[in-house]
Amino acid sequence: MILLVNIIGIITNFIVSPRIEKYKKEAGELITSLKAAYRKPQIKGSLIEGNGYDYYKNAIDGIKDLLDHDKILLSVYLKENKIDSISGIKRIIKQYEKVLENLDQGVKRAFCTIPIEYARGFDAELPPISSLIKISELNLARAKLMDSEEDQVNALQTNLLFAFDIGSAQMLLSKMASYDIIDRTNQIINQLIQAKKIGIDGLNEIASLESIVSKNLPGIKEAIDVEWMNLIIAQPEQIFWFSYGGSYTAPSILRLMLGRLLLWRFFFSERLLLIDAIKKIKDFQNLQKGMEEKSWHEVSVSLNKIEKESKKSENNIIQTTLPLYSKIFLRRFNTKTRIKLTALIANIEIYRLKHRKLPEKLIEAVSEQNLVLDPFNNQEFRYVKTAEFYQVYSVGENLADDSGTVGDIGMKIKL
Structure with a gap:
């Protein structure tokens, strides 16, 4: 035998x-070709010397001692506009100024981040996803507290570029963090629009950058190739x-x-x-x-x-x-939907200023018909007008019209 x-x-x-x-x-x-490309700038024409990853690493090290109480305070402040928490948020931002400075410097260098240690195989250190998201939340909290629209737009664009940089790393976890950061950024943009802190010019700048980021964010095809080849060779x-x-x-x-x-x-x-x-x-x-x-x-x-x-x-x-890929594709659909909604709201506001009224139909406010189509069902976004507000929303993953609540993804603008 x-x-x-x-x-x-x-x-x-x-x-x-x-x-x-x-x-x-x-x-x-x-892997040889990927390693050779790791220290090349991701944005053509970048003349700033230095590796963005070095600054991100400093930011990650700096955010590690963030207390659980402060983490909760940040999360609650970003989801709700509670006045009584502002003093605590200001304290956190002051305490972690160096983290935000490293984030700004890292983004300016626009380099691919988090190199993967292929040779270590199964023992390779995973990227600190929670730290990356906390750095992003700290920056978003700073953006909410700013008085100048220009400063707010710059801070939000920093977050989007940070997401692009993180998503450029050839790891699925990095891409998932990237989509998460973009989603969180869009939620804060929505809050600032409703609070009338961001105007049309700011919206247009953000919408343009989001479009560039979403088109250039690497797909998961490259990531899955690299991870499988990494395991096999290691x-x-x-x-x-x-x-x-x-x-x-x-x-x-x-x-x-x-x-x-x-x-x-x-x-x-x-x-x-x-x-x-x-x-x-x-x-x-x-x-x-x-x-x-x-x-x-x-x-x-x-x-x-x-x-x-x-x-x-x-x-x-x-x-x-x-099975992870259904979650990743859902995240990508969510991100694409929020990007379209941001651009759509910008167009509606331009139409409202020009004609002193809201459009009867979404198509009246845009030059491209594709902009009004919901990525989830390829039909027009839902559009609701009242005397107090107007709302544009997607049916979301469940493909059911929940009147802009529950599973829907939307933006509501007070008049």
């Missing part, structure tokens, strides 16, 4: 090894055995026998799990092409199919990786 297992193992290894070596070689070339043996359900820490003979028996199960169909995992990743990449031009209904059907397929898979990594 042992002899038979070993013979099967030798034959299987003979077939599988060249494929693994091929992927390792491709991964090596990809510790191919560990991920190889892990993919087959075998224990990497088990005695070598037992591991060898278990691994080869499991390999035999997939021998004739060639559904070797490691290669099958990469194949499924590639299939997903092909499926996601053109997704962002479709409605959320079409996208969610595809994502649900992917999630069901991943649950059927016997590969642990597929089971945990692919």
Whole structure:
């Protein structure tokens, strides 16, 4: 029996090894090119010397001792306009001025942030997502307290550029943080619009920058390529055995026998799990092409199919990786919706000033018809007018009209 297992193992290894070596070689070339690009400016024409990551690291180190009480105070202040918390917010901003200074300097350098330590593989340090978000919240709190519209717009643009820079890092977690920062920034923009602290010029500047950021924020295709290649090249043996359900820490003979028996199960169909995992990743990449031009209904059907397929898979990594993408795509739809709403409100305000009344239909206020289409259903945004306010909103993920509440994403402007 042992002899038979070993013979099967030798034959299987003979077939599988060249494929693994091929992927390792491709991964090596990809990682070499990425490492070479890490210290290049992300914005053409940038003449400021220095690496933005150095400043972000200083900001991260500086925000680490932020007390839980202060974290809650920041979050509450950003969600609600409580006057009694302003003195506490001013104290926090004063205490962490250096963090904000490092954020400003890092953004000005516009460099790709958070380099990934590929050589460490599974042991690589993950980016401090919570710290990045807290830095963003600190800056947003500062923006809310500013008296000058110009200063507020600059602070909000700093946050958007920070999100772009973080999203440029080739890691899924970085991209998720980036979308989160953009969403939080848009919520504060909405608050400032309602409080009439930001006018048309400021809105136009922000809408233009958001459009640039959203178009240039790297998609998840690159991230998934890098992460998979990273795992394979860093510790191919560990991920190889892990993919087959075998224990990497088990005695070598037992591991060898278990691994080869499991390999035999997939021998004739060639559904070797490691290669099958990469194949499924590639299939997903092909499926996601053109997704962002479709409605959320079409996208969610595809994502649900992917999630069901991943649950059927016997590969642990597929089971945990692919379901994340529905969350990431939802975040991207939310971000795209908020960007459109910001630009739409700017156009409505221009129309209102010019004609001294609100447009009867959204299409009257814009030059591009696409601007009035809700990304979630490819129909016009909902538009409500009263004597006290007007509101523009999206139906959101549930595709149901909740009158601008619950699952809807919207902006309400007081008249």
